[in-house]
Every structure is written in structure tokens, then in C-alpha cells.
Amino acid sequence: MSDPISIATTELVIGIAAAPISQAIRPGEIVGLAGLDGHGQERFLEILAGLKAPLSGRVVLDGPTGRTEVTGFRKAVANGVAYLPRDRRATGIFPTQSVLDNFAISTVGRDTMLGLIRTQHRRRRYETYRDKLSISAPRPDAAITTLSGGNQQKVLLARALALEPGVLLLNDPTRGVDVATRHVLYDVFRNLAREGMTLVILSSEIEEILLLCSRVLVFRENEVTAEMTGDSMTADNVIAAMFGRAK
Structure with missing residues (x-):
């Protein structure tokens, strides 16, 4: 692994008429992204990876060598970001x-x-x-x-x-894999965080996010409408936020 790197967004707008997103994700943190399909969480992850451009705002990496703005995928990779795609057959394996x-x-x-x-x-x-x-x-x-x-x-x-990244972005990493493989991957992710890596995980399974993450960002209509940590991180609260019903 490379040196620890934090990743932050400043006034990031990912959808028309959506509120800006300002977030900081620190080394050693595992942050989960949740939401109904098409509500912005996947686009947000792809923007962090440099695969897509935001409507406005910035994504910045902060590491031992200073601050770097993510302006594209190659630049993100060159500065310590790795991305695991969602559809391994279409966009992952050769x-x-x-x-x-x-x-x-x-x-x-x-x-x-x-x-x-x-x-x-x-x-x-x-x-x-x-x-x-x-x-x-x-x-x-x-x-x-x-x-x-x-x-x-x-x-x-x-x-x-x-790639020895400092930031690992995971797009539904256990989709379509068996239970034994899931638990191997969970252990790997936790160990990487303990070693100081920054992890952002998008998962279609709420229980997976609750099991792995120390913080969850819930997306609705291309905005972060809820941020949960600690005791507030429950399946009921996440589902309520996904449907726009605050608990």
C-alpha cells in the first residue's frame, strides 16, 4: 500500500438542481454509499475515481506529497486511487x-x-x-x-x-459471489482499513454496509440526504432515508 491518502469533495454537484456535496473521507475509514438505483451514489463513486466529471465542484486527494485535484481517471490512478468496477464481465475482466x-x-x-x-x-x-x-x-x-x-x-x-493505492473505491464488490467469498473479502477490506487505507464502498445490500462501514452516506435524487454513524446506523434508518422519510 502507498502512503495514507484522504479524499474530499468540495461543493460537488452531481445532478441538475441537486445540492452540493462536501465530504471528507480519512485514512483508515470505510464509508458506505447507499440509495435506490439511479439516485446518484454510483455516479458519485465514479466521479471520485475520475471516470466521470461533476457538474461543478472538486475532488481532492490529500497525501504526504500534498494536495492533488482529481481531473480524470489516469490522474486518479497515478495519485493513489484504485477502482473496482461493478460489472466484472462487462468492464472488469479480459x-x-x-x-x-x-x-x-x-x-x-x-x-x-x-x-x-x-x-x-x-x-x-x-x-x-x-x-x-x-x-x-x-x-x-x-x-x-x-x-x-x-x-x-x-x-x-x-x-x-x-497498484498499491491509498484509496480504494469499491462498486458493489460482493455482487454475485458466494457467501464464503464475501467473508474473505470482508476480512480483506477490514485489514486494509486497519493498515490505513481509505475505502469507499457502494453496496446494493444494506446489511453489508452496516456490517463493514463506520459511516454511511444515503443518496436520494443526486444528493446526500442523510449521514449516519454509530447507533443511528440501522437498516430501518437507512431505508427510511432512501425513501425520503426521515426517522
């Missing part, structure tokens, strides 16, 4: 490539010397994350499509962590 190639595609520069790929070096990096995430794969050169959905998701997470 189905014609091997497990190893899918893992290493974002960090290929770390495996090359004089223009040549150091195969053993790349394999050792993969094995480190394979063990850390309990990836079950027959061999590194197997096609990624031979893996279960949960193990494909672990490979994508390994790819993101290989």
Missing part, C-alpha cells in the same frame, strides 16, 4: 486472457526491464496476492473464464491492490 494477464495488465510496467517482461517477477507478484486473497485458480496461465465468479472478483481486487 475474458480471452489468462488469470495472470488479467492480474498484471494495470501494472505491466513493474514487470518489464529493457522492454522485456520478467515472467518470474510477474508471477511472484501474482502469487503474493493469490495467497493474500485466497484465490483458487488451477494455474496462472489458465483462462480467467475458467474461474468461479468469486475468484474472478478476487483477481480484479488483486489487480487493484497491485
Whole structure:
């Protein structure tokens, strides 16, 4: 992991006629995003990742080397942000490539010397994350499509962590995976936070957010209409806020 990085939004407007969003997420925090589909939480996460531009406002990273504004995906990645997409089949895996190639595609520069790929070096990096995430794969050169959905998701997470980010943005990271894989991922996320990483998790499952996060932002009509911590973080309160009914 790189040095701890906080991520903050200043007067960020993500929808027409929506109120601006000003939030700061600190190293070691796991913040959850909740809301009905299409109410802005996914757009907010993609703006944090530099994948989409806000209508106005700024996203700023604050780390040991100073402050940097996120103005695009490449700049976000270069400054310590990693993003795990929601739909692994459509926007995550490269189905014609091997497990190893899918893992290493974002960090290929770390495996090359004089223009040549150091195969053993790349394999050792993969094995480190394979063990850390309990990836079950027959061999590194197997096609990624031979893996279960949960193990494909672990490979994508390994790819993101290989960037050594300070901020990890997770878009419904346990969608479509089995219960055992979910609990492996939960442990990984908690350990990353303990190590000082900043995590933002969008989940379609309220119980998952309540289980993992220390704070939840509830979105409605492209605004953060509720922010909950501690005892106020209950399923009833989150659902009420999602439907615009304050409790």
C-alpha cells in the first residue's frame, strides 16, 4: 500500500438542481454509499475515481506529497486511487486472457526491464496476492473464464491492490459471489482499513454496509440526504432515508 491518502469533495454537484456535496473521507475509514438505483451514489463513486466529471465542484486527494485535484481517471490512478468496477464481465475482466494477464495488465510496467517482461517477477507478484486473497485458480496461465465468479472478483481486487493505492473505491464488490467469498473479502477490506487505507464502498445490500462501514452516506435524487454513524446506523434508518422519510 502507498502512503495514507484522504479524499474530499468540495461543493460537488452531481445532478441538475441537486445540492452540493462536501465530504471528507480519512485514512483508515470505510464509508458506505447507499440509495435506490439511479439516485446518484454510483455516479458519485465514479466521479471520485475520475471516470466521470461533476457538474461543478472538486475532488481532492490529500497525501504526504500534498494536495492533488482529481481531473480524470489516469490522474486518479497515478495519485493513489484504485477502482473496482461493478460489472466484472462487462468492464472488469479480459475474458480471452489468462488469470495472470488479467492480474498484471494495470501494472505491466513493474514487470518489464529493457522492454522485456520478467515472467518470474510477474508471477511472484501474482502469487503474493493469490495467497493474500485466497484465490483458487488451477494455474496462472489458465483462462480467467475458467474461474468461479468469486475468484474472478478476487483477481480484479488483486489487480487493484497491485497498484498499491491509498484509496480504494469499491462498486458493489460482493455482487454475485458466494457467501464464503464475501467473508474473505470482508476480512480483506477490514485489514486494509486497519493498515490505513481509505475505502469507499457502494453496496446494493444494506446489511453489508452496516456490517463493514463506520459511516454511511444515503443518496436520494443526486444528493446526500442523510449521514449516519454509530447507533443511528440501522437498516430501518437507512431505508427510511432512501425513501425520503426521515426517522
